[in-house]
Amino acid sequence: MTTDWISMPLVGLPLISSLVLLAYVATVSPAARERLGPTVRMVSLVLSLLMLVLTTAMFFGDNYIEGTLEWASMSFGSFNYEFRYEWIEPLGINWSVGMDALSFPMVWLTTFLLPITIVATWHEKNAAVYFPLILMMGGALIGVFVALDLFMFYVFWELTLIPMFFLILKWGGYDRKYASQKFFIYTFAASVIMLLGLVTVYFLQPENLAHAGTWTGRTFDIPTLTAHAQSANAGGEWFLGVGLQKLLFVMLMIGFLVKLPSVPFHTWLPDAHVQAPTGGSMLLAGVMLKMGAYGMFRLPLSLFPHAAEHFQFWLLALGMVSLVWGAVVCLGQTNLKKMVAYSSVSHMGVILIGIATMQPLGWAAALFMMFAHGIISPMLFAVCGAFKHHYHSMEIGAMRGMAKHSPWLATSMMFAWMASLGLPLLAGFVAELMMFLALWHFIAAEGWSVLWMVGPAFVLAITAAYYLWSMQRTIFEGGEKTQPPESLHGQPVPDITDAEKWAMVIMAAFTILFGVMPWIALDMMNGWTVAFFETLLIPILTGGA
């Protein structure tokens, strides 16, 4: 039995069910909407769990579904669960989906985070609208990761903005209007520049790639384009010529760097995160940022490796600046969520450095960082959300001696903070270690000064400093005379709810799981990067050896 169509419901189910739920909810009276909340929430949870079961089954697919599925040893350019359906035929636009070892971890991560997010924000207000939006977000994100058609990719890329915009706008903090607007405009502006780049690539392809019957004679198919670029890049030739390849590389990278975000373009992120509701932040940090890194691997790095090599230094510089700047800014934050947001910027710098090393190890580090950060950062934001939810404040130091009053929250916070600063045996450590090795290797190979290592090493210390310092000021300080937050107005200090506990425990468990046994995900990432280097990069960059 062929199960290639399976990625279709994976995208369609959350999108369609969320639209149906929203459409139904919109017709009922506000009172009935309030009553519907728990039902809608349960439906959303069941649907998201169903998707998780589906993707997990896909992971074990070699035994259970497909017969001969091997994520770790796929050859470059091949995809599992490929499915194609003609969508807008005249333009050569297909509904074309498929997964390889680059996209599958991200898809699994999305389906993993959906139920977690739903559970962690179980008591969110206006539930009948909130949970369908979370589902819609999930569907759009999966759409980005499984799309093998440029048009489809762009459609889902932009579609993620809309539920997130509403999540920030309706459930956000006091400055949500500004934050949601900034978030939307920033990323949209970057995406349209990317779109122009994509269209230019579309028309520069030779006419024989498209299937017969398309009216422009061109195709949006990503694997076809990649394969063509691969042959056109071969032997030191530049696909589309030197100047144009550089320009298009920059145009595409602008879209992805803003999404990632890398330092000069990062300012939307702290605003969006601080104002976003917990669920929005969890998905935003967990998966949406990874869209940027994913897009880099899928498009500019695959299509324009020469330009990538040309801009290698700049990528490295951007990564370094993001890493250091994000960490330094963290030190000065008094807002818990803002600190966590800047730490995300810092960690995205790690991904960028990993990419810039142009080595299999560095790329695998970047991929694993995407994955590990995708589990850890939602936990960070879940902790922040719980803090805000129970103490009505986000200020570091508003609450001192939390360990005494709210042991569960204190433990979760400590765990998440430790995971994020890269404690060994937790998932983040693996990625950071790999990045350091790759960077060291790169510097040694290039004969650069060892001073290049100072920044990243320094950041390790700063990261430890800002996390430990903030823990000291919230969890421990105060001793016997603890200081409950003023915002509680003398009421007893609560601990987190059972739903939040469950979410924290699951996220912590998986952080440990992927810290102790990183090969579960790392093997396939490694397989993909090695295949990428062997089939695409090395023959091209060494002049067709």
Added chain:
Amino acid sequence: MEKIEPFGEGFVVALAPEFVLVVGLFTLMIVPNLGDAKFRIPLTQIRIPWFFGGSRAKFESDPRLPGLFATSFLTVAFVLATMSFVNGMNRTQIASGDNVMLQVDEFSRMFELIFYGALALASAASVNRMPATTRADRTASGLYNNRRQVDFYILLMTTGLGMSVVALAQDLFLLFIGLELASFSTYVLVSFMKETKEGTEAGMKYFIVGSVASGVGLYGLSLLYLWAGSLQFSALEVAFAANGMESLPLIALGMLLVGFGFKVSAAPFHFAAPDAYAGATAPVAGVLATASKAMGILGLLRVLLAVASPEATDGAAVWLVALGVLSVVTMTWGNIAALGSTNPKRMLAYSSVAHAGYMMAAITAIGALNWEDGHVNLSNDAALVVVTALIFHLTVLVCFKLGAFLVLSLLESEKGGHTLESLGGLAKRDPFLAVAMFVFMMSLAGVPPLSGFVSKLLVIMGIVKVALLDVTVNSDLSFADIHWVWYLALAMVINSAISVFYYLRVGLVMYFNDPEEGREGPLPAGRPVRLAILACLVTTVFFGVGAGQLIALCESAANALVGAW
């Protein structure tokens, strides 16, 4: 191609939609006046039933009757125009002798679909909008309001008739007559709310600027006639191909550009547009922004592409640079002005200016093709892409731009819609309208997967395709090899990014602000308007997700224009 003499055999069948409109016009004039009046023959006592005036039957004295008539006749015309696609287009020329006057083909029919669709929606939306007194209100103003009902819809129908003449015309003079018929109707429609200061002012401004633009255009037309001796498109085409670089036709072309530039509200002829849109009722403003604009673009296409296509020194059309510069100025000006407007109708007017800029950029791209012997050579399919993109854009514009105006029209019926704040809390007050408005705004901004995105993508694709036409891909390819119209696409995407700001602001106000004082309750029911909005909403989404069919339709229309070259 079949040729038919005017009023010859098959004439009525070929022009069935137009005749439906004519019949509708007469119906509108006659039916509300039918009564039991009798005519007494002088000096006798013999009274002959004469039926005009007297006491009228109950159904025809209903003031909503004209609106229903107009809507149904426009809808029938729309359906008939659609049928001609379904049945396989029977291309027909109406010609007396060698003088081809009208031509029915996919291109003209497609534009008629746009016109009739927009007008039918606007007419449906106006049914509840016009101050009508359904009970027997014997006061002067009550009767006056009821009488005016007919005038409004007659003007809507004549607008439609004029526009279809523009779509069909194969003679520049005939095209101008159609343009003027439509324009004069819209001048009156804009100032129809003459009780309000804004309405009168808007009508006045629109009329003065419009008539100056028409005059300039007409003068250009006469110069063209002086030069070529004929205003037939075919004759002009030949004349341009032979010696289009003479100064007389160039001056004439520039003047025509002014005339049509006003219709599409291109900078610097757009100054009257924001005032006109703001002063007119929202459905009328919607017609101006969609059907009237489509008419202007149609004129530009006809004149610039079908007639004045021949090469200048560098193998491009003579008007290329002028139009390219104007397009960038127009889109930038429109977007920046829209950023600062707090009246949603003015905002939409400026956004309409910006959209005009996008479309002019697309037309520029066609001009940048290599023209040989006055005709497009191998690059025919590139022109096809651009023209298809334009038609697609104009078609879907009816869905979301008119839809946005219709939402405003419901707000107007509670004296709102002139400030952004009056949209406040719409999400709470009327979720359907808020969702619809948000979708329209997102579509205008070009957010996938809505139709506005597909149309913008098509336009960008068309421009990029032309820019890369002469590019052969090899490793020496540098950025300088790309034709400069590529920068128009760049200007377009930058402008799209700017425009997101003000479209998004509408969404923010609807979902975030509290309702204004005295506007807490739900909006008036207005079932026809809501149906029209629903139709707009469904098509906005459908033409985005399932764009293939409409693209194929637009392609056949574009083929009718481009394929003839």
